[in-house]
Amino acid sequence: MRNGSLSSPARPDAPLLQHWRAEAVRLREAHWGPLEDRAACQAALREPARLEPRILARAAWLARHGTLQDCLDQWTHGARWALIVLWLAAGLAGIAAATAALNQGQGSVNLASALLGLLGLHALTLLIWLFSCLPGLQPATALSRAWLWLTRKIVRGPDAALAAQAFLSLLMRVRAWKPTLGLLSHGAWTTAYLGAIPTLIVLLSTRSYTFHWETTLLSPQAFTVFSQWLSSLPRLLGFPSPDHQTVAQSMGDAASAAAAIQADWSLWLIGCLVCWGLLPRLLSLAVCGAWLRLRIQGLSIDPDLPGWLELRERLMPTHEILGTDGPAPPVAPVRTDARAARLPARHAAVLACELGPDLPWPPDGLPGTVHDLGRCDSRADRQRIRTQADAAHLLLVCDARLTPDRGTAAWFDELKHSCPDLRVLCLGGPAARRQAWDQVLARQNLQQVPDLNTWLEHIGSARHD
Template identity: 85%
Template sequence: MRNGPLPPSAHPDSPLLQHWRAEAVRLREAHWGPLEDRAACQAALRGPAQLGPRILARAAWLARHSPLQDCLHQWTLGARWALAALWLATGLAGIAAATAALNPSQGSVNLASALLGLLGLHALTLLIWLISSLPGLQPTTALSRLWLWLTRKIVRGPDAALAAQAFLSLLMRARAWKPAVGLLSHGAWTTAYLGAIPTLIVLLSTRSYTFHWETTLLSPQAFTVFSQWLSSLPRLLGFPSPDYQTVALSMGDTASAAAAIQADWSLWLIGCLLCWGLLPRLLSLAICGVWLRQRIRRLAIDPDLPGWLELRERLLPTHEALGIDKPAPADGPVRTGAQIARTPARHAAVLACELGPDLLWPPAGLPDAIHDLGRCDSREDRQRIRAQIDAAHVLLVCDARLTPDRGTAAWFDELNHACPDLRVLCLGGTTERRQTWQHVLSRQNLQQVPDLNAWLEHIGSSRHD
């Protein structure tokens, strides 16, 4: 746990971070049990009287007062670094593909092979993505698995897997996994073409290449139709469109082809990569970005999910304070907090707080008139005790061999506000441990009693007064 609360952020958290944080808290409680959230629920109850915002506020308080907030931040940074490394690798792959397509060792370029190498896999993966975007199909790509694997290698720690699981669960429930995978895939292909096209321009500007078509079965007319079809989009941007004569001159022996024809083919190849490679990926990237943003804006808390269903009564209590019913009498004395704490109690009770099994309970010599609240060892015990305490003299018996933590201090503070007269009896423990308990109790403004008889005498004197 932190030594103190985090300072308030200068910028409000994004909806994605808010729901991601809430999902991480939900999964953590589902795996390792409920967290101590009394203060978190109190902070959430000060917000809007709606379950969704209160769940988000509770999760924000719990995350900021635990290592979970830092874990989500580290996972975000790790995921960004993994994405940058992945896109850098695809950019280098695009450079290598463009270099291999021009075959620099021979200086002769087969246009059909070059187009197949630079656009074939791209066209196939784009078609697969379009099919997987249909309703009812679940997209998954090697790039997304590689990205998650790289992120796991970068971000390590006990809560790293929890952050990843919460992120994926949130995207799946919001139906945002398809655009997220598309954003990853199209971004990778975009960087690949951003590396391939400049490489082609540099190589074609500094070396001499000859372009030709080679075929055994097809005629020059077939290549003419194919090249004209591919030229439909580049022609709109001013790239040359080869005709039948140009294709015929580029078949077989290319020695007779003029230098101007070779320049036209080089520009045509660049135009094809730009119009059929880069631009479709940029358009798909923009579509996935808008699609993902819309899904994230529609994120909402599902109150029926396990973990959130149990919070309904605590965050939306059936009985809430309705404010001031009528003004207090003007002539009555104003009571201070100390005077309120000494309001006479209706009965007395004893309570064991995480008492060791070797310590006897209830204590020997306990009168029959003293109510035994039993042992308080779990969250369910605390809920039971909250319902049973009714303005009583309470003796809280603690095991001084244990070290009081923040949860214990918060529980003491809650009991101190609920009981008019709360005293503490510490059993066992070394002198150093007892001094630690004394320090914690003094900060809580709680008084200790040396033994049970001293507390019984205190109760008798209070009732006599």
């Protein structure tokens, strides 16, 4: 089932989706050979006379008239669910970290240990990300590997790897992988702090804690300088800033410190998480979003890539119609075969698809109201059928002794989109071959009929209705 938003002409596809789809088609043809694209190229030639829009239009036609668009949609949904799972896990980790920071024992909280547990790993990973943004350095891939691994677990199938490969290849080509990883990482840390900060507020509002500094080597002056430096940003947002006397009192008997001092330390700890944890991640998330948007705007088709280089002559033919330079000479009327003329619409027809010569055609008992489109055994026959197949009901008679291939499936798909009621009759063939036909027709959502009479009864009841 196609995604209606993707196929609606009123909502053009985003540039990222268009190029992702084209890259998936290119990789698919590179791995498994060219697709049957005559109709796709005809649709692409209606686009402006530039190679890029025609390549994108050809890829869109092939994806929507095959299974590739469904594969991309499934991978997109799976990637979103994987991202949601990772961010939910990060939120739970933030809740656990906040709970552990306050539950150090008997309600007494070592501020240095709490800050290290809540901001230490965050500061380290943020510095690593900043250094990875420098040219020539590779970003960390642990979170991205977890995301891709989880996506593979959610989305299974032979084409799932193709969708992921095309997506990564496209992002690498426009150097958009670093901001993509930044969105993953900063989104996870933002979710973690959105879980940790409310948890701190709830715990500090419902339980009694005492805060203190503990040291063996450092002096109270060192903690005063450290706390004043950390308070530089929270002070701008109205959070309390402890002075030298408050730090000195907190290094003594923490239980004897005034309740107001304990409340100030609680707000100071929350302010440090907001200003040194949440806000840097939100800012980095916004920067990565703008960076990624800028890279995506630079998406373009490289015509020298394998797969697209071969399309230049077909999508940009060297011959052009320059116009008429004089009146055309009189042409004598030409007699045309009645079967080559386009048949009237809303009729019923039968077509033999690569039927063996030992199987008679047309079938016995075919009424005169059903048009015979003849045999279809070559490209020329398929082109003839394209000009004739405008039937409301079409019966495709196949030789089940042959093995269906991708070309056969593509031809079925093309006929299915030109005929509203397409059914298939398979003649002969061993059980193994019939099973292969059943699988192909099931993937194409095509119904089979056991014999000609059953199909005639079907179209008779349809006309009666």
